[in-house]
Amino acid sequence: MKKIVLILMLAVCCLNLQAQENELFKDREYPQWFKDAKLGIFIHYGLYSIPSYSDKEQYAEWFYKGLISQDSLRINFQKEVFGEYFEYRDYKDLFKAELFDASEWAELFKKAGAKYILFTSKHHDGYCMWDSKYAKGWSSTTTTPNRDFCKELAEEVRKRDIKFGLYYSLTEWTNPLYRWTVDTNISIDNYVDKHLLPQFKELIDTFKPSIVFSDGDWDFNHKSFRSNEMVKYYYDVVGAEGVVNDRWGIGFNHGYATPEYSSGIMDNNRPWAECRGLSRSFALNRNADLESYLTSEDLIKHFSRLVAAGGGLTINVGPSADGKIPLLQQERLLDLGKWIEINQEAIYGSEAFETVYQNQAITASRNDKEIDFNWVRNAPMKGVTEDNFSILWETEITPNETDKYTLYLNADEEAGLEIKNAKGESIFRLASQKEEVKRTIKLKKGETYKFELTYQEKTHEAVVQLQWESASLPKQPIKSDWKGEVSWEETYICFTKNNGNLYAISLQPIDNSISFTLNVAPKVDMKVYLLGEKNKEIPWVYNSENKTITLDTRSVTPADITTKGAWVFKLDNYINSIN
Secondary structure (H helix, E strand, O other), rough: OHHHHHHHHHHHHHHHHHHHHHHOOOOOOOHHHHHOEEEEEEEEEOHHOOOOOOOOOHHHHHHHHHHOOOHHHHHHHHHHHHHOHHHHHHHOOOOOOOOOHHHHHHHHHHHOOOOEEEEEEEEEOOOOOOOOOOOOOOOOOOOOOOOOOOHHHHHHHHOOEEEEEEEEEEEOOOOOOOOOOOOOOOHOOOOOHHHHHHHHHHHHHOOOOOOEEEEOOOOHHHHOOOHHHHHHHHHHHHHOOOOOOOOOOOOOOOOOOOOOOOOOOOOOOOOOOOEEEEEOOOOOOOOOOOOOOOOHHHHHHHHHHHHHHOEEEEEEOOOOOOOOHHHHHHHHHHHHHHHHHHHHOOOOOOOEEEEEEEEEEOOOOOOOOOOOOEEOOOOOOOOOOOEEEEEHHHHOOOOOEEEEEEEEEEEOEEEEEEOOOOOEEEHHHHHOOOOOOEEEEEOOOOOOOOEEEEEEEEOEEEEEEEEEEEEEEEEEEEEEEEEEEEEEEEEEEEEEEEEEEEEEEOOOOOOEEEEEEOOOOOOOOOEEEOOOOOOOEOEEEEEOOOOOOEEEEEOOHHHHHHOOOOOEEEOOOOHHHOO
């Protein structure tokens, strides 16, 4: 009995300690500057910028991990370009950064409208971009560049009233104390005590960054990293201005949310900012297609949707090894900056309106020879949302042999296969939800069967694969003329509110009129303006029956339209008048 009581007492103590840990930062306010900022610039720059290569859908900053995991694409590329015996560590001798100019970078970020930057002080390869005494020769100050990138950039962005933030990887692939994803059979404690904690404190003491974006945490509980200790130390040094993200290990219950390559989130219980690259990699990937890059219009529309949902965007640039930000990336940032400059009263310091978006159903056709797709965190077609889309594929198949066929269906979310005979009767069903499933069916030679495959994507990864095999057929994708129809909800207008005004952001080009729903009627003397150089006043009417306001935009001329991608209408004092 005493033993049972003791166990119960220990359990209660553990629960109390866990509750205390979870409550550690409960009363800490997120700084207002971050809530108001809306736009930040992420910068992935380091040794991986030399090969700047990966598969078109991969992150180029993970180049070394590809070498570790025997990725033939990266291994063969390194051998062919840099030599048979070249190793990742040898990139330190090639990393010259001869054209790096912190002032030039900072000026670009200011013109882009960014209120903060996040620079990779150390990525998962462990190479430090500042003078860290814990790097032991594996840093930019002790190898070929012989310069402290963090220090130079911090000085220049702060001159321009931009908050300086740092990305910092909690784990490393190269550290002899614990090689992440390699030394899985030993404890991480020695690495945490002797390297992670002292180096993190050195970083904070040296730069006092306004933001810390930690990463590389997902294989460990936050207690393993002693994350509470690190975050508390950071807050003690930086004070009320400081803010951290939410990537500090499993169970960590604090920090702003960081959806990655997504459509954002609708949860505003804490601040959030989506992080993504202009293309499908954070670091520069020279193997990327132009099609993978956001156009300026895409970027502006995406940014508008995120801000309307109450969040923000940390958009990434991937400089080339010489230290130059590629011109295409510069163009995208400058176009976004021009748009923000004109429409800034609808952006900085804004909040989400009760109605975030108004959408319309869109469909598009596609033809595929097989269903074998891994879109990672991207849309299957230009113009389609990255999340929340569906595809219906149909085809007719006439087998060459009568045989038992095993069909394999794999999807990261939900997929369903149905086969119908010539009479239209359903003879086979197979459903997958986040795993590969299989089932066998007998198909007859010469008979025609209709295959219907549906796929529903909700969030993050996008994978769907359909394969088959038989006694005479090895496992492979089912090749046919698949006719597909993609369906999604497209936002045509979104909203923000700021200083008593409502802002309607049209994501469609201005035509003769624009209509949207307002649940509360505006006052008859409300004025509506098109933001821009002329602040064009727009006539309007309100239909109380269907609660729709229609803006008469026939008077808007091409000369009035000073932006591209999205157009902002100000409903002057609307919020104040209905409250």
